[in-house]
Amino acid sequence: xxxxxxxxxxxxxxxxxxxxxxxxxxxxxxxxxxxxxxxxxxxxxxxxxxxxxxxxxxxxxxxxxxxxxxxxxxxxxxxxxxxxxxxxxxxxxxxxxxxxxxxxxxxxxxxxxxxxxxxxxxxxxxxxxxxxxxxxxxxxxxxxxxxxxxxxxxxxxxxxxxxxxxxxxxxxxxxxxxxxxxxxxxxxxxxxxxxxxxxxxxxxxxxxxxxxxxxxxxxxxxxxxxxxxxxxxxxxxxxxxxxxxxxxxxxxxxxxxxxxxxxxxxxxxxxxxxxxxxxxxxxxxxxxxxxxxxxxxxxxxxxxxxxxxxxxxxxxxxxxxxxxxxxxxxxxxxxxxxxxxxxxxxxxxxxxxxxxxxxxxxxxxxxxxxxxxxxxxxxxxxxxxxxxxxxxxxxxxxxxxxxxxxxxxxxxxxxxxxxxxxxxxxxxxxxxxxxxxxxxxxxxxxxxxxxxxxxxxxxxxxxxxxxxxxxxxxxxxxxxxxxxxxxxxxxxxxxxxxxxxxxxxxxxxxxxx
Numbered sequence: 001x002x003x004x005x006x007x008x009x010x011x012x013x014x015x016x017x018x019x020x021x022x023x024x025x026x027x028x029x030x031x032x033x034x035x036x037x038x039x040x041x042x043x044x045x046x047x048x049x050x051x052x053x054x055x056x057x058x059x060x061x062x063x064x065x066x067x068x069x070x071x072x073x074x075x076x077x078x079x080x081x082x083x084x085x086x087x088x089x090x091x092x093x094x095x096x097x098x099x100x101x102x103x104x105x106x107x108x109x110x111x112x113x114x115x116x117x118x119x120x121x122x123x124x125x126x127x128x129x130x131x132x133x134x135x136x137x138x139x140x141x142x143x144x145x146x147x148x149x150x151x152x153x154x155x156x157x158x159x160x161x162x163x164x165x166x167x168x169x170x171x172x173x174x175x176x177x178x179x180x181x182x183x184x185x186x187x188x189x190x191x192x193x194x195x196x197x198x199x200x201x202x203x204x205x206x207x208x209x210x211x212x213x214x215x216x217x218x219x220x221x222x223x224x225x226x227x228x229x230x231x232x233x234x235x236x237x238x239x240x241x242x243x244x245x246x247x248x249x250x251x252x253x254x255x256x257x258x259x260x261x262x263x264x265x266x267x268x269x270x271x272x273x274x275x276x277x278x279x280x281x282x283x284x285x286x287x288x289x290x291x292x293x294x295x296x297x298x299x300x301x302x303x304x305x306x307x308x309x310x311x312x313x314x315x316x317x318x319x320x321x322x323x324x325x326x327x328x329x330x331x332x333x334x335x336x337x338x339x340x341x342x343x344x345x346x347x348x349x350x351x352x353x354x355x356x357x358x359x360x361x362x363x364x365x366x367x368x369x370x371x372x373x374x375x376x377x378x379x380x381x382x383x384x385x386x387x388x389x390x391x392x393x394x395x396x397x398x399x400x401x402x403x404x405x406x407x408x409x410x411x412x413x414x415x416x417x418x419x420x421x422x423x424x425x426x427x428x429x430x431x432x433x434x435x436x437x438x439x440x441x442x443x444x445x446x447x448x449x450x451x452x453x454x455x456x457x458x459x460x461x462x463x464x465x466x467x468x469x470x471x472x473x474x475x476x477x478x479x480x481x482x483x484x485x486x487x488x489x490x491x492x493x494x495x496x497x498x499x500x501x502x503x504x505x506x507x508x509x510x511x512x513x
Contacts, residue, residue: 135451136495140334140429140488141283141311142453146380147336147489153383154338157376165373166364176375183382187343190385191313191330193320194348199365200378203342204310205234206358207329208277210344210369211306212238214355215275215327216247224248224273228260228289229471231279232308236467239277248272257422258287258472266297275304280328281312284468284484285421286430288316295324304353310334310342314388315427316396320345326353332377336489337384341377344368395489399428402487402496406431409500414507420469420482429487434469438510440480446510449502453484 137145157179163172165180180200188195201207212235216225227239229251243249250268254260260278269276276298281288291307298305306327312318314335320328326349331342346353346368361370388395410417416436435443444454454466465479474482485499 135447135449136491136498137451138485138487138491138495138499139451139453140491141286141427141484141486143333143339144336144488145490146333146338147384147387149387150337150380150383154376154380157379161375163375165375166362176373179375179379180373183378186382187385190389191318191320191345192322193345197345197348199344199346199368200373200381201342201344201369202340202374203333204232204308204329204331206369207310207331207342207344208232208234208308209238210355210358211327211329212242212275212277213358214368215304215306215353216242217356218354219274222246222248222272224250224270226250226252226265226268226273226276228252228254228278230254230258230260230282230284230287230468231277232283232310235277235279235308254471256473257425258282258285258420258468259422259425260289260294262290262293262297265294266301269298269301269303273301273303275306277306277308279311280307280309280318280323281316281427282421282468283311284466285432285472286311286427287422288312288425288427291325292323295326298326299324311427314385314392315399315429317392320347332381332384335384335388338377338380341374341381343381391489396428399487402491402493403429403431405493406485406487406496406499407433409496410503413500413504418478420472420474429491431485431487432482433485434474434478434482435507436478436481438481438507440477440482442510443481443483443506446506447502450485450499452486452499454480454482 157176161172161175161179163170163174163176165173165176167173168177181195184195184198184200187198199210201210212225216223225239225242225247227235227249231239239247239249239251252260252264252268265276265278276294278289278291278294280291291305295305295307304326305324306329307323307325309318309328309330311334313330326347328345329342330345331337333339346355355368357368357370359370362372364370364373407419410433414435418434418436420432420434421430440454465474465476466482469479469482470476487496
């Protein structure tokens, strides 16, 4: 980052440095400097209590006056902290702004949270405090941790290239617009599709809504829509709303593994059918559907085909050109990218696919999706896609090994455990299982050492059993005693072994009651 005469990033001679987001606080230094960071922590946390979430100037000044080893940057950084505290002392509305130490060309060391965000002022909200021992995260189908490399790619777009991508009359806007187009190109390369077909949205739910409502809204009244019974709620509920508005709806059943039969799709297509939507990889049981075959049938019959590829992209090879669908939805936060951004792919073709926009405004994204583009998130989305595509050849077998290790361990340690979903045609990191003679509510309550779910994160608040498991033929008791475990990039064999042991102990106690 550029450094001005004050030593702050983005500063210039004679200009007050811009405040830096709290989480972006960095101190750079040479060898041995991590030990100095610990001393900064200790000194600040043992000083006069910080009541307004700011660095107290006197704490920084006291620290700066102490001699330090190494390059002496600890004292310099503390001085910058003190200056930041003084400058921001009355800016309660910007409680997360403070300064950072100078950049010297070295890779910055991210400082852990120096200030424990607890305050004596009850009017100031504090961030949730992380417990010392957090459960092992095995819910990567709900969301994923943002990869640090993605965070690094996004940061400059918050405070360096921060323009509005629609403001193309000046350099700030053109920089942002160039970043968006570069991201669009990168995602197109990762998914082997035309970048011009990518429309950025807020996520998978919006993309699914735009696909279904957009196509049916642009079609004559009363047209026919076909979906499967195991779609994500953002497809199921959207389809039901369209049905209430006059569309004709067919919901196809699935087999015991949760798969859609392509021939059932062929038989359901009628002269008034305008769209078929079948999920590529199920978000609960991980079953992969034969979408390429379904898309080919739709193409022969002159019907558009959409797939919800949210869970598939970045986890299995997805080639949108080979898949043959006309529309596909995907999102960033399932592939170690940021929450709040996704995309709808609409295949460019000679007879343009007509969609009715769902948002009115400035006509952004070729008039398909109005609204200021979230440039930092879009850049992070593209980087997440790039990383996923590059690492997929090694990550798929690694996750399959971990998943098989988890399943075999559960089979060995726990009796009457049932695998839900296709035994082989499933996401590499997905394991959905049911336990007989176990109260599902009690099971979830007692799982304190692992973070898992009993179904989709979007339906976890619903008291009814999973609609996916119900469609597959499971009973209500089986559905309620089911767990979805999603292994991801940051999981290890040790995590799997801990999960096996913890589940075995919990289920043994529940069955003994």
